[in-house]
Amino acid sequence: xxxxxxxxxxxxxxxxxxxxxxxxxxxxxxxxxxxxxxxxxxxxxxxxxxxxxxxxxxxxxxxxxxxxxxxxxxxxxxxxxxxxxxxxxxxxxxxxxxxxxxxxxxxxxxxxxxxxxxxxxxxxxxxxxxxxxxxxxxxxxxxxxxxxxxxxxxxxxxxxxxxxxxxxxxxxxxxxxxxxxxxxxxxxxxxxxxxxxx
Ligand code: CO
Numbered sequence: 001x002x003x004x005x006x007x008x009x010x011x012x013x014x015x016x017x018x019x020x021x022x023x024x025x026x027x028x029x030x031x032x033x034x035x036x037x038x039x040x041x042x043x044x045x046x047x048x049x050x051x052x053x054x055x056x057x058x059x060x061x062x063x064x065x066x067x068x069x070x071x072x073x074x075x076x077x078x079x080x081x082x083x084x085x086x087x088x089x090x091x092x093x094x095x096x097x098x099x100x101x102x103x104x105x106x107x108x109x110x111x112x113x114x115x116x117x118x119x120x121x122x123x124x125x126x127x128x129x130x131x132x133x134x135x136x137x138x139x140x141x142x143x144x145x146x147x148x149x150x151x152x153x154x155x156x157x158x159x160x161x162x163x164x165x166x167x168x169x170x171x172x173x174x175x176x177x178x179x180x181x182x183x184x185x186x187x188x189x190x191x192x193x194x195x196x197x198x
Contacts, residue, residue: 002037070132082101085097
């Protein structure tokens with residue numbers, strides 16, 4: 001079952017996650033729960049702390065639409081500074097040009113604990129940087145100007161309140177419940193314009 005995605009600035013998104021040491025069934029279960037939430041939200045990546053689990057695990061979307069897991073990832077090299085318009089499932093509806101690197105080299109484990117090294121460019125490199133940021137306790141808005149970040153924070157705090165009220169009084173928020181249960185509906189529009197959430 002898909003767990004709800006935590007909205008920034010929730011604290012769980014602002015703390016570094018812990019290294020995974022147990023590569024057993026609990027990790028499989030976590031990956032499966034994360035994938036359910038990712039598919040429901042139609043994102044291109046998701047980090048464990050986005051569903052409230054403080055472990056160093058994320059799903060990363062490839063340009064062909066498939067996904068692979070990264071466990072305990074490390075950014076080894078990052079070259080060619082660029083900006084890239086990013087969104088995030090934890091910052092719904094917000095898209096901004098974010099400073100990133102066009103090429104990265106990363107090292108990570110898979111679900112069995114096997115280490116792999118990957119060199120990536122462009123979109124895949126951006127998704128990797130975005131997810132590793134999440135696991136380090138950062139969201140793309142932390143890379144924007146403080147003015148932009150504060151504006152987005154105000155909007156998100158308001159959104160968090162709306163959602164909390166809906167949970168407390170579901171009969172009152174009936175018109176909004178559909179959006180809440182299916183957050184992906186707002187994203188089709190953005191994806192049509194080549195924007196993506198992760
Ligand atoms: Co994100």
